[in-house]
Every structure is written in structure tokens, then in C-alpha cells.
Amino acid sequence: MSDTQKQFVQSLRKKLLDLRNDSTGVWTGELSSSALSTALALVALMGEQSEAQTSASARWLQDHQNREGGWGDTPTSQSNISTTLIARAALCVYQKKYSADFQQTIRCATDWVVTRTGGADFPKLVTALRKIYKSDCTFAIPILTFLAICEEDNRVWKTIPSLPYALALLPQSLYRFLHLQVVSYALPALIAIGLCRAACVANSKKSIPWWRFVVKPLLKKLEKLQPLHGGFLDAIPLTAFVALALSKMGYQSHPVVLRSKEFLRGSYRPDGSYAIDTNLRTWVTSLATRALLKTELGTNDFPLNDKRRLAHWILETQQKLVHPYTGAQPGGWAWTDCAGGVPDADDTSAALIALHHLQQHGVTLNMSKDIRAGIQWLMDLQNHDGGMPTFCKGWGRLPFDQSCPDISAHALLACVLWREQLEIQEDRLNRLIAYLKSQQKKDGSWYPLWFGHQEADGCRNSVVGTARVVDALQQVIKNGYTALGITEMLSDGISWILHQQHADGSWGAGQQGTNEETALAVIALKGQDKISVQHAIRQGCLWLVKQGGDPKPAPIGLYFSLLWYTEKMYPLTWTLEALAGNSSYE
Numbered sequence: 001m002s003d004t005q006k007q008f009v010q011s012l013r014k015k016l017l018d019l020r021n022d023s024t025g026v027w028t029g030e031l032s033s034s035a036l037s038t039a040l041a042l043v044a045l046m047g048e049q050s051e052a053q054t055s056a057s058a059r060w061l062q063d064h065q066n067r068e069g070g071w072g073d074t075p076t077s078q079s080n081i082s083t084t085l086i087a088r089a090a091l092c093v094y095q096k097k098y099s100a101d102f103q104q105t106i107r108c109a110t111d112w113v114v115t116r117t118g119g120a121d122f123p124k125l126v127t128a129l130r131k132i133y134k135s136d137c138t139f140a141i142p143i144l145t146f147l148a149i150c151e152e153d154n155r156v157w158k159t160i161p162s163l164p165y166a167l168a169l170l171p172q173s174l175y176r177f178l179h180l181q182v183v184s185y186a187l188p189a190l191i192a193i194g195l196c197r198a199a200c201v202a203n204s205k206k207s208i209p210w211w212r213f214v215v216k217p218l219l220k221k222l223e224k225l226q227p228l229h230g231g232f233l234d235a236i237p238l239t240a241f242v243a244l245a246l247s248k249m250g251y252q253s254h255p256v257v258l259r260s261k262e263f264l265r266g267s268y269r270p271d272g273s274y275a276i277d278t279n280l281r282t283w284v285t286s287l288a289t290r291a292l293l294k295t296e297l298g299t300n301d302f303p304l305n306d307k308r309r310l311a312h313w314i315l316e317t318q319q320k321l322v323h324p325y326t327g328a329q330p331g332g333w334a335w336t337d338c339a340g341g342v343p344d345a346d347d348t349s350a351a352l353i354a355l356h357h358l359q360q361h362g363v364t365l366n367m368s369k370d371i372r373a374g375i376q377w378l379m380d381l382q383n384h385d386g387g388m389p390t391f392c393k394g395w396g397r398l399p400f401d402q403s404c405p406d407i408s409a410h411a412l413l414a415c416v417l418w419r420e421q422l423e424i425q426e427d428r429l430n431r432l433i434a435y436l437k438s439q440q441k442k443d444g445s446w447y448p449l450w451f452g453h454q455e456a457d458g459c460r461n462s463v464v465g466t467a468r469v470v471d472a473l474q475q476v477i478k479n480g481y482t483a484l485g486i487t488e489m490l491s492d493g494i495s496w497i498l499h500q501q502h503a504d505g506s507w508g509a510g511q512q513g514t515n516e517e518t519a520l521a522v523i524a525l526k527g528q529d530k531i532s533v534q535h536a537i538r539q540g541c542l543w544l545v546k547q548g549g550d551p552k553p554a555p556i557g558l559y560f561s562l563l564w565y566t567e568k569m570y571p572l573t574w575t576l577e578a579l580a581g582n583s584s585y586e
Contacts, residue, residue: 005545005579008545008549008579009295009576009579009580010299011549012295012549012572012575012576012579013292013295013299013301013302013576014301015549015550015572016288016291016292016569016572016573016576017292017301017302019288019569019572024309024313025306025309025310025313026281026285026310026313027281027284027285027288027569028279028281028284029279029280029281029284029567029568029569030275030279030567030568030569031275031276031277031279031280031565031566031567032074032075032076032275032553032555032565032566032567033060033064033074033075033269033271033273033274033275034073034074034236034237034273034274034275034276034563034565035061035064035071035072035073035075035083035086035087036071036073036082036083036086036087036237036276036563037236037237037240037273037274037275037276038057038060038061038087038090038272038273038274039061039083039086039087039089039090039091040086040090040146040236040237040240040241040244040274041057041236041240041264041267041268041274042054042057042058042061042090042094043089043090043093043094043146043149043150043240043244044240044243044244044247044260044261044264045261045264045265046093046094046097047097048261048265049265049268051098053268053272054094054098055098055100055272056271056272057268057272057273057274058090058091058094058098058100058102058272059272060271060272060273061087061090061091061105062091062102062105065087065105065108065109066078066079068108068112069084069108069109069110069111069112070083070084070109070112070113071083071084071087071109072454072555072564073276073555073563073564073565074555074564074565074566076554076555076566077454077555077564078454078455079112080562081113081116081117081128081129081132082129082132082139082143082562084109084112084113085113085125085143085147086143086146086147087109088106088109088110088113089146089147089150089151090150091105091106091109092106092150093150113125116128122147122148122151122156122159123159125144125147126144126159126160126161129143129144132562133561133562136561137161137163138186138189138560138561139560139561139562139563140161141160141161141163141189141193141197142189142193142237142241142245144159144160145160145193145196145197145241145244145245146241146244148160148200149196149244149245149248154200154203154204155204157197157200157201157204158201158204158205160197162194162197162198162201163190163193163194163197164190164194165190165191165193165194165195165198165211165214165218166194166214166218167190168187168190168191168194168218168221169214169217169218169221186238187221187225187325188222188225188226188232188238188241188242189238189241189242191218191221191222192222192241192242192245192246193241193242193245195211195215195218195245195246195249196245196246196248196249198210198211199211199248199249200248200249219246219251219254219256222242222256223255223256224324225324225325226256226259226260227338227339227340228259228339229259229262229263229266229338229339229340230258230259230260230261230262230263230264231260231263231267231278231338231339231340232260232340233277233325233340233341233342234277234278234279234336234338234339234340234341235276235277235340235560236264236267236274236275236276236277237276237560237563238560239260239263239264240260240264242256242257242260243256243257243260243261243264275565276559276560276563276565277335277336277559277565278336278338278340279336279338280335280336280567281335281336281337281338282314282317282333282334282335282336282337282341282347282350282351283335283336283346283347283350284567284569284570284573285310285313285314285354286314286347286350286351286353286354287350287569287570287573287574288569288573289310289314289354289357289358290350290353290354290357290573290577291573291574291576291577291580292576293307293357293358293360293361294357294577294580294581295576295577295579295580295581296361304361304362304363307358307361307362307363308363308365310358311355311358311359311363311365311367312365314333314351314354314355314358315355315365315367315370316337317333317334317337317351318330318331318332318333318351318370318373318374319331319332319333319334319343323342323343325342326342326343326391326392327392328342328343328377328391328392329377329380330373330377331343331348331373331374331376331377332344332345332347332348332374332377332378332381333347333348333350333351333374334347335347342391343377343391344390344391345378345381345388345389345390345391345407345410345411346390346406346407346410346450348374348377348378348411348414349378349407349410349411349413349414350410350414351374352371352374352375352378352414352417352418353410353413353414353417355367355370355371356414356417356418368421368422371418371421371422372422374414375414375415375418375422375424378411378414378415379415379424379425379428380393381393382411382428382431382432383402383403385403385435385438386403386408386431386432386434386435386438387402387403387404387405387407387408387432387435387436387439388403388404388407388408388410388411388432389401389402389403389404389407390404390407390449390450403435404447404448404449404450405435405436405439405440405446405447405448405465405468405469406446406448406449406450406451406464406465406468406469407449407450408432408435408436408439409432409436409446409468409469409471409472409473410468410472411432412429412432412433412436412472412476413472413475413476415428415429415432416429416475416476416479416481417475417479419481429481429483430483430484433483433484433485433486433489434485436469436473436489437485437489440469440489440492440493441462443496444466444492444493444494444495444496445462445465445466445493445496446462446465446466446468446469446493447460447461447462447465448460448461448462448464448465448468449558450557450558450559451464451465451556451557451558452509452556452558452564453508453509453510453517453556454510454555454564455509455510455511456509456510459558459562460509461509461517461556462496462500462509463497463500463507463508463509463517463520463521464509464516464517464520464556466493466496466497466524467497467507467517467520467521467523467524468520468524469493470490470493470494470497470524470525471520471523471524473486473489473490473493474490474524474526474527474528477490478527493524494524494525494528494533497521497524497525497536498525498532498533498536500521501521501536501539501540504543505518505539505540505542505543506518506540506543507520507521507540513543514554514556514571515544515547515551515552515553515554515570515571515574515575516553516554516556516570516571516574517554517556518540518543518544518578519540519544519571519574519575519577519578520574520578521540522537522540522541522544522578522579523574523577523578525537525540526578526581540578541578541579544575544578544579545579547571547575551571551572551575552571553566553567553568553570553571554566554571556570557570
């Protein structure tokens, strides 16, 4: 590596280290502002914030409308039906309350919606959302409920599908057998939206209000699910949906609503916008730790005391109690250390891998008990098909609670790294490998779950999925673990990645490459000696260097149900790791 290359890597390291929180030494990152979150929070807090703040949110929406009239999930995203419907409805409410002039903005949005749905009447919108979300009611019904609240027309409520809200009173152990059409972490929406819809339908039909028989225990259930700071999952959309639904029912002064609105007020950004979630602090800290420890280059910019403090923090964020949402046992990690985080397999694997790297770099803390609990948590989550779901074993038939290749490969690596210090059943690891083999496409690729691409077919990002699996398999083999079929899987995956490289050296599931996808592809290919692979790595690294020291984030992150985000630390951490130790580019 030339002096110029070393200087570039060092500049990335310095930038990453400078992003640490001074008091904790960890990373918080920054999620992109979201039109959907901003619109929901705008309506939920209307009349309860200063007029200047409310106006700033409305103007932010207006300023970030796409040219064709719609809105995307991030300021750089293409328009989609869900976000456009919500932003349009929010501006209609704002215009009516404050006599503001958003006519042109609303008219353009209406034209965009009509062009894609055939009309803006409620039945057509119900049909359009069903096509997008199919049987998953996690997001479709909350969106329709929000639109009904904004329209203030009781006739539309009966067109919204019902939710089995009363089932939330049953023991969690029974949820997996009930085939609920919401994912495990959406219980607050199931309760609040389900009750709201039932109450409004009963009012419109003047029928018996059956919902009143269960409202008190369900509200108590909501109170138990809500963190003290008020943010369900620390997610602005979910928290706003709950506050809006209960307020529509007349529970504006209920503690759940008051805490929800307090959380929303605290999530306000100076420009009037809101992100989809508070932060991904635990996740990005794990990623940054791995990137820094792979690029130390003999420097003293990340001293042992800082590493020890970082390890302490990661251990402290491990879940110590049974989680109220999913019933998950202690031992896992969530994406954030905030109270609304839910333990999941991907963040647990990332934390375990980060702790292993820290131990390899001199941190001598006694963490065997915590590591054992984390590994056991992963093993207990393993599905019958051998793969890893995100949150709950055998919860249901919806994507976020099914096994997926990227998370399964991540868990496999975490277990392999710690297998010499812990007793890990090899049959569990072999089942994970067999699952990965079963999910590999004929062309050698894998689909991920929590990353996508808005231009790709079905929005599925095979570049990220394949890169993450290949990277994990490479490291699994490097750490001395082999199993039947793993070499063939790896070879096919590498071949697929090589064939996806763009002419300019980048990778991307869309027409243009992105920093995130290119960096992950390079990381996955590292360690291979073939001339063709080394050439691809060289071209990829050159492309990354050309992007400069402030790489631009792309909306490849997929959150909740078809909700996109960018995270400013993704391109920085992955680019740094991709360039680490690469002497093959000039």
C-alpha cells in the first residue's frame, strides 16, 4: 500500500474515530430524515407544538416532494404510494387547520396517486396497498387508519380490514399458533389500530360496541409494552400510529398517548423533520469496531483503554430481562441501547463478533458468561429449517420472522468465532450451513432481508445478500471450520459477485453503484488469490477512493415493512474495512 493510500485510510479512520460520543466512546450515527415519519408526527403533534415547529415540518415535506409529485422514504428515494398518501394527507390536515396554501403541492401529489392507482377514493387506495403488502397487515392497515383519521369521514372505516386486536390478551406462547397477520414487534399497532378501527366502525353503524369489553385490559397491555420514555421500538412511525389511534378514540389524556407524544416531541429535528427511529447505536458501534480493528496499521489512535471501555459498553447493552414484546429470553442485543430496542439475531451476532475482535486485540475482560448467554440466545432462536429469523423462532409466516440467509450467515460466523472457548453443538452449525445451501439461487446468489434496492426486481438486493454470506463463509473457513458443501457454496457466490461488477469498478443492484454495495462486495472478495478476483478488488477499491473521504449514503437499508432509510456511517465503516490491508490497488 502506497503512502497516499495509507493516508486515505488513515483519514477515514480519523473521521470514524471523531464520530464517537465523547462520554461513552461509542457511535450513534445518523438516520436519514423520513417524509413518512415527519408527516405522521406532524399530525400527531398538531396543536401541541409551537406554530414555528409545526410550520417547519410542513415546509420540510413541501420542500422534499419529488418532481413528479410523490414522496420517497428518504430525501434521495423514489416516490412510493404509502409515503405519498401519508404526506399528502398530513398537508391537507395542516392546510385546513392553519389556512396555509399547499394547494399546488397537494394537487401534484393527488395527480401522482391517481396515475398509479386509478383514483384517490378510499376503496382504490385499499386495493393499492393490498397489492403492495399482500397478507401483511403490519403497515397497510395503520396507513389506511391514518388516512381515515385525516379524512374525518366515518363511512370509510368499514372499508378498512379488521385486526384481531383481542388476541393480544392471550399468552405470548400462543401467538405463533394464531397466524397473526402482523409481525411480532407490531403488537402496539395491533392493539391501538385494531381498537380504533373497531370503535369507529361501531360508531358509524350504531352497533353494539364490542370493543369496550376489552379496551381496559388492552390499554393496560399497551402500558406494559411502552418504554418509560414513550417510544414503541424507538420508532417514530409506530409511536405516532398508536398516539393517533388512541386519540381518535377519545383517549387523548391516557398515559400511553401522553408518553408517546413526549417521545415524538423529543425526536424533532431542527429542520422540522423526523427519522424513522432514534438511532442504530449498538449496530453501528459493532460495525465501526470491526472496521477499526481490521485497519489498525500499527497506529496508536485507538488505545487499549478505549477498546476496553467499548467492550464494557457492548456488554452493558446486552438484554438482561425477558423482553415484553417478543418474550425473548435474556442474552441478545438490540439495534440500539435505547429502551425501545428489541433483541434480534443480526445485532446479537454483530455484538458477539465485535467482542471477539476486541478480545483478539488485547481486551482481557472476563466475558465468558455474557458470551455464552449470547450464543445460547442465538441457538435457541434457530428455526426448524436450520436458519435464523430476525426476532422470534416460529412466530409466523411473515418475512421478518422467517429464516433469512444474511442473518443466518452472520450467526454462523459469530458461533464459529467463539466455538473454541464455548461448547457449541456442531450439528447446529451444520444445520445453518445446510440452510444457506438450500437458499442459494442457481446463479450462486442469496437474497437478504434487511437490505434492499429500490431499483431492483422486487426491491431485493442480491449484491448485499451475497456479499454478506460470502464474507461470513470466508471467515468461517479461515477460522478452521469446514462442512460438506461450504466450499462449493463459496465458490459459486464469489463467481456471482465477480459477474455483477459494473464497468466503472463499482457494484450495485441498480444502474449505478453505491459505496455500501461496492465496499461490501470488496470485503467479501478479500482473501482470494485468483487474478480475476484481485483485479475486481483493485477496480472496486479505486472506485471507492474516487468517491472521496466523505462517502455519500444510499437508501439500501430496509426497515419495518418496505420502509427505506440511509445511515451515514454505513459507507464510512464499510469503505474503511474494504480498503484495509489492500495492497492490490494503486
